[in-house]
Amino acid sequence: MNRPHVVPVVDLAVAVLAIGLAALCWAQGLQTTDLPATADYPAYTATRYVAPWLFLAGVLVTGAGLAVVDAAARTLRLGRARAGRVGPAGR
Secondary structure, three states: OOOOOHHHHHHHHHHHHHHHHHHHHHHHHEEEEEEOOOOOOOOEEEEEEOHHHHHHHHHHHHHHHHHHHHHHHHHHHHHHHHHOOOOOOOO
């Protein structure tokens, strides 16, 4: 079964899934803590960056980009192959 149009669609689906997971990982990588005001100090919001979650988000975005580039290359290669065929029936 030769279906060359399926692989680019799967690549794009993987890219969308990876971007969604990257957004979730990024949200986990930023943790904020609200500190109330005391007698001598004003209220303060501290932000903590959790490196493993942010690194995973970066890896997922990179993988999504590679999947999109692969889908585009396969689609262009498929279009060139169809354009190069001779005859009215594409044979």
